[in-house]
Amino acid sequence: MLRLPASGGRYTFSACSFCDKLIRMEPLENRIERASALLKGSDRAAAFTGAGISTESGISDFRSPGGVWDRYRVVTYQEFLARREDRVEYWKMKKELFREMQGARPNRAHAALAELERTGKLTCLITQNIDGLHQDAGNSPEKVIELHGTNRRAVCLSCAHEWPIEDIQKRLEAGVEEPLCEHCNGYIKPATVSFGQSMPEDEMRRAFECAVRCDLMFMVGSSLQVEPAASIPSTAHRSGASLIFINRTETPWDHIADVIFREDAGEVLHRLTTGLL
Numbered sequence: 001m002l003r004l005p006a007s008g009g010r011y012t013f014s015a016c017s018f019c020d021k022l023i024r025m026e027p028l029e030n031r032i033e034r035a036s037a038l039l040k041g042s043d044r045a046a047a048f049t050g051a052g053i054s055t056e057s058g059i060s061d062f063r064s065p066g067g068v069w070d071r072y073r074v075v076t077y078q079e080f081l082a083r084r085e086d087r088v089e090y091w092k093m094k095k096e097l098f099r100e101m102q103g104a105r106p107n108r109a110h111a112a113l114a115e116l117e118r119t120g121k122l123t124c125l126i127t128q129n130i131d132g133l134h135q136d137a138g139n140s141p142e143k144v145i146e147l148h149g150t151n152r153r154a155v156c157l158s159c160a161h162e163w164p165i166e167d168i169q170k171r172l173e174a175g176v177e178e179p180l181c182e183h184c185n186g187y188i189k190p191a192t193v194s195f196g197q198s199m200p201e202d203e204m205r206r207a208f209e210c211a212v213r214c215d216l217m218f219m220v221g222s223s224l225q226v227e228p229a230a231s232i233p234s235t236a237h238r239s240g241a242s243l244i245f246i247n248r249t250e251t252p253w254d255h256i257a258d259v260i261f262r263e264d265a266g267e268v269l270h271r272l273t274t275g276l277l
Helices: 014-025 028-040 051-057 077-082 084-102 108-118 133-137 165-173 201-213 229-238 265-274
Strands: 045-049 122-127 144-146 149-156 162-164 188-192 216-220 242-246 259-261
Touching (some): 028 259, 028 265, 045 108, 045 201, 045 229, 051 108, 051 265, 077 084, 084 149, 084 165, 108 133, 108 216, 122 201, 144 201, 149 165, 162 165, 165 188, 201 229, 216 229, 216 265, 229 242, 242 265
Parallel strands (some): 045 122, 122 144, 216 242
Antiparallel strands (some): 149 162, 149 188
């Protein structure tokens, strides 16, 4: 089940604050060199990405001040099923989020991960994102594991009929507050995993299998606060993989990373992939 972060998403990172001090002490060039050596020595690299990789494409992450998620409260799956007013509130947020995602394009970080796959280095890509930008950048759909589903489709929770999300957005833009299935009058919902909703079993199995098999994992743009997905990088670490963390802020798992970057993901990944050519 997708669980909200404990204590409203606030953690104390005593060990990780020490990690940040070390990052500030080590020049960027040194960290690039160490990360490049890990990548060049890898045969089975994997990537784990969160919302932070898409902020450079103009999509708000869960904690961006003033972003979509900051302006609307989280409607849990149970609330969505139980009350019409909660479904209406949920669709208000989704209507605005669709407008934001509609114009988004892959950025340099997405392009770099697609390039890593083309070179044969990247064997799988696990993402918490629902925007589909990894596939747009050129990553093979069969190698992208979408843990939280996709915002590009909508599904009836009763009869399982599906629509392109654009079809539902047209209804919302026309003034419909709660879109219902025209086939069975059931509730329509994007094909995403909401808080309180069960995680997709097949995708979770594939993700942890990927973590166990890889010898290097990039963690890009995630606070690693939402379980169970947050445990995937640590599973890779316990299985012997090296970890490269690229994230603007601290995470609870920084102390197990081999190299940490606070710089832009696009800049770092572009430099690492360019170094392979």
